[in-house]
Amino acid sequence: SYDQAFLEQYEKIKDPASGYFREFNGLLVPYHSVETMIVEAPDHGHQTTSEAFSYYLWLEAYYGRVTGDWKPLHDAWESMETFIIPGTKDQPTNSAYNPNSPATYIPEQPNADGYPSPLMNNVPVGQDPLAQELSSTYGTNEIYGMHWLLDVDNVYGFGFCGDGTDDAPAYINTYQRGARESVWETIPHPSCDDFTHGGPNGYLDLFTDDQNYAKQWRYTNAPNADARAVQVMFWAHEWAKEQGKENEIAGLMDKASKMGDYLRYAMFDKYFKKIGNCVGATSCPGGQGKDSAHYLLSWYYSWGGSLDTSSAWAWRIGSSSSHQGYQNVLAAYALSQVPELQPDSPTGVQDWATSFDRQLEFLQWLQSAEGGIAGGATNSWKGSYDTPPTGLSQFYGMYYDWQPVWNDPPSNNWFGFQVWNMERVAQLYYVTGDARAEAILDKWVPWAIQHTDVDADNGGQNFQVPSDLEWSGQPDTWTGTYTGNPNLHVQVVSYSQDVGVTAALAKTLMYYAKRSGDTTALATAEGLLDALLAHRDSIGIATPEQPSWDRLDDPWDGSEGLYVPPGWSGTMPNGDRIEPGATFLSIRSFYKNDPLWPQVEAHLNDPQNVPAPIVERHRFWAQVEIATAFAAHDELFGAGAP
DSSP: OHHHHHHHHHHHHOGGGGGGEEEEEEEEEEESSSSHHHSSSSSSSSEHHHHHHHHHHHHHHHHHHHOOOOHHHHHHHHHHHHHHHOGGGGGGTTTOOOTSSSOOBOOOOGGGGGGGGBBBBOOOOOOOOOHHHHHHHTSSSSSOOOOOOEETHHHHHHHHOGOOOOOSSSSEEOOSSSOOOGGGGGEEEEEOOOSSSTTBBOOOOOEOSSSSSEEEEEEEEEEHHHHHHHHHHHHOOOOHHOOOOOGGHHHHHHHOOOOOOOGGGBBBTOOBBBBOOOTTTTTTBOOOOOTTTTSSOSEEEEEEEOOGGGGGGEEEEEESSEEEOOOOOOHHHHHHHTTTSOOSSHHHHHHHHEEEHHHHHHHHHHHSSSOOOEEESSSGGTTOOOOOOOOOOOOTTTTEEEOHHHHHHTOBTTTHHHHHHHHHHHHHHHHHHHHHHEEEEEHHHHHHHHHHHHOGGGHHHHEEEOEEEEEEEEEOSSSHHHHHHHTTTEEEOOEEOOHHHHHHHHHHHHHHHHHHHHHHHHHHHHHHHHHHHBBBOOOOOOOOOOOOOOOOOOOSSSSSOOOOOOOOOEETTTTTSSTOOOOOOOOOGGGGGGGHHHHHHHHHHTTTSSSOOOOOBBBHHHHHHHHHHHHHHHHSTTTTTO
């Protein structure tokens, strides 16, 4: 009874004793994970991400479908709006933004020791075609989008705007130093830097080389999360309409539409330069109108400005690199074709209509000979408009990149990005029957099933799904038709029992099976759901993991480790020193008070004889992915399903 499995999982997630949320004045903020000592994209389990908030919406939307109660979805959006969408006090100088001069160019560097990177005023940048129409449409100069990372418990102690107060949750950031900066090599810093901590210039001169540093605020949006929020609201509207309750969420639809309108910043080159054959920072021209738009969901958009309102300035950037795993064709469909979600701005609907087609083409272009979807493309080779290798494949003049955005580890090696993307393609196929989506899935689904074991003979205890992938070759340059890409290949090199990835794969297979009638896809999905049920515990569903801690205490060695520029010194709010020779752990000494630390320390002291501890983790996104997979089965194949 998968509908009951959904409610059981839902109740575990929402139970305060389980530890998935922290409450602030009646509003819930999801943690990245129940467990605290976890280092992946966030570097602490009690941080949270915009991804987690989008999954919080997903959880409550399905709850509304199952129960008819839409208040929890309203509460989730209110929490998101309160805590992770910066408010007026968080972004105070947007009125000083000049769309004709959106930002000063700063080249990305190949490694952390290339930072701080210089501001270069002689490099041409383009015009921002969105700012004026957004401000006139919504009556504000502020951005309505999520920042990607919050310190929910204020573990670092930055407080509000870096002032060191006990203000939680706190806006923070980590990644700032190029494609090879892994999480182990990051220096956390406040999103709003008033120079209370760090060095004399706060944290700014770790990242940018300038003559004069000003106290400032800056935020980074993860388009994957905002697009998922729109995707969720598409489904919420469908379900509420079936119940005759669409008026109960009409206000939320307006807000999701607005978020989608601002999400268009992710469609533009980082410095609004022209798309296509953009080689040479000084020679590649700035764009005019929409010729700086690639119309894909890139890795981020960012915005910032000065704290001093008497000497105000502000900036905005898009992103030149797009990853297959961030595309969301269902959100693009909803924003362009569903009246309740179509943006109010003059060009928003058309931009999303263009993006809808462009994203589907992008996935066709990137589909390997085996079926897996390769990495992505960039308009700025090496993040500095460098000269790409000769003969590199192109997509609308952008260059193929098998590991877009970050390289340590390679960004498209994780199978999770396959299922995050393909679930949306499968939902689009289910809703519309789109022939392009069908063709992509017809090739991807058998490849995924081939490498999946539901372990039915053992009750699912030893199930496995793909984990790490390896890529070789490149796609054919895109000319408008999928060629089969005979020179682009993928291999599955490892497997896991990642419960979130498993649930997302099951959802993908179910939506595909419902429209196509593929019985193998449905049987595989149900086998995966049963395997997940075999791993229930008191607070959710989890399987054993043995994470590596080997880079926890690595100082800079000339190629990797934590890099601090020579002569730079400063402090974290708790007094931890930031200086050459520092490590991930030394600037996060609070980890030595973590319950898991004694086992990790014993392993680090004697790695040959003391193995890394085996743990079970309950990531919020994964637990919600599981819950919604159960609910999706009930929606598609339950007693009342169409």
